[in-house]
Amino acid sequence: MDKENLCAYVSPENKPCGRSKLAESDDKCIFHQGAKGKSKSEFEEALRSLVQNQDGNWAGFFYPKGIELHKFNVDFDVDARWSEYFSVTFNKVNFQGKVDFRHSKFDNGATFTSSFWSNSRLDFSDCIFRGDTKFHALHYGETYFQNCCFQGRVYFSGDFKSQVSFSRSEFHEDADFRGGSAIIRIGGTENSNSQEVKKKH
């Protein structure tokens, strides 16, 4: 393919995207084009074709505002570092390989619901979570949220069979952790919201 038709994105590790530009007037592909005005359905369709082709190079993606990724079955390793999300929901997304979300930004809340993960490594280290983060998942492998900044509330529940590390992470609001029947709470201040969360248990 002609070089001028290729996406201009190059990762911080100097890896070019290599996909086609979205349109002649754009300089990037659908994944790397800024999130503004991006179609959720077109993006989702494009992402499904990556899954079909087992293309795990998801680095530096801009996800459309409010996108819900529903019922994805990803059976290969994914490099999703340096990505930006705005109100994203992962719903029944089944990652079976390693997933690397490091250095990403989750703006205006992120929800991971009933996502089923394999026994391999899941890494959210060095991410910024702005807005409430809800993480309800079943994961058998090691999970890392190291050196993260959680600027909203954190609700963390589900079944984690291996270690989950939050070392060096900052919690600016309440964090409610539940693993199995245990509740572990870290940081934050007592407020009406945290009480409400506890009562639901």
Ligand SMILES: [Zn+2]
């Ligand atoms: Zn690209």
